[in-house]
Amino acid sequence: MKILLMLVAATIHVPKDATSIQSAIDAANPGDTVTVARGTYRGSLKLKPGITVKSDGSDGKDKLGLKRAEATILVGGVEMAEKSILDGFTITGVGTYDDKLWQHHFDTQGNEQPHEHIGAPGKPGIAVAVDCEVRNNIVHHIGYTGIAITGGSPRIANNVCYRNMGGGIGSMNGSTAIIEKNECFENFYAGIGCEASSPVIQGNICHHNIRAGIGISEGSSPKVSGNQCLHNRRAGIGIRTGDETRPVVEDNVCRDNDMAGIGVEEGARPTLTKNKLINNKLVAIGITGGSSAVISGNELSRNAGVPPMIVVLGSSSAVITNNTIRSGGVAGILVKGKAEIRGNHLIGTGPKAGNAIWAHAGAIVTHSDNTMEGWRHGVAVAPDASVTGSEQAK
Secondary structure (H helix, E strand, C coil): CCCCCCCCCCEEEECCCCCCHHHHHHHCCCCCEEEECCEEEECCEECCCCCEEEECCCCCECCCCEHHHHHEEEECCEECCCCCEEECCEEECCCCCCHHHHHHHHHCCCCCCCCCCCCCCCCCCEEECCCCEEECCEEECCCCCCEEECCCCCEEECCEEECCCCCCEEEECCCCCEEECCEEECCCCCCEEEECCCCEEECCEEECCCCCCEEEECCCCCEEECCEEECCCCCCEEECCCCCCCCEEECCEEECCCCCCEEECCCCCCEEECCEEECCCCCCEEECCCCEEEEECCEEECCCCCCCCEEECCCCEEEEECCEEEECCCEEEEECCEEEEECCEEEECCCCCCEEEEECCCCEEEEECCEEECCCEEEEECCCCEEECCCCCC
């Protein structure tokens, strides 16, 4: 007769069953849960494969996150392990947070920040390099990135990351993480940044960060959908650095950012579709620095302000189709590079609405099947621009 032995997952309570969180982790086996009572705990943690470390208490909401997360504080960093779960803690006190430096760069909109890779050396609040899950945590006042993902396909969900001296959440080194339903605000760089990685970034709220709400660079090709990027000091979504940077950016809301709704530069090649870009102070979409973009099915609007809604500058190019553009500025679409403009609805609002399409010197523009109303001029053409098309403003 065979006797089958089944291992029953255990729960280890801190401080009831173990005097420290790390000693409980060390004693745990795969499938076990370490449950931590409310309080403040000091020292870094290194998780083991297959265990869950969870704060005790209900999932009721408090000011920033879950009540149990706000009441259970880790002063020290956390290193994740394969198939481990970290659930419901406040993580702080890693590295040096410099409030004076943070405020200076906030005031100067990040214009004096160096163009650094997000993967520069540093110690994050939570270090993630494997398949695991990081959920319901609050990560703040870290001297580097709040949650740094350097590999694997982890799930990073329902966390709050703020006032960190790097990004709120950073994905790099080929990671294919799922980053969803997090709130990232007032971080030194982007709320969520990805470099040389292709995560799924969905359903997050990124606001009041010094640079972009979401930053994409260095050959990253993430799927970015359903996010809200609001009141960031530069772009709502910033995309840059090389023709291998090819994200798909769709169904996002970028509103009230201090520069662009979506900014594309340094040769990047995104697809931008079905986004809502509202009341961004400069352009709704800016394509610069030899970049190339597909811009389709977006809704762009601004209640006041002079700048154009879409700009395609220098050696950049764009295919601009089936967008709705509402503005009272100098132009709906301004081109100094190359653009194919088809099937858009351009609505000029107010007495200062200038040109629906404005082709500057050196521009190459093909336009067809657009509807234009409320503009002083339908298509304005500089003497040495090359323009093909026949629409007239209504």
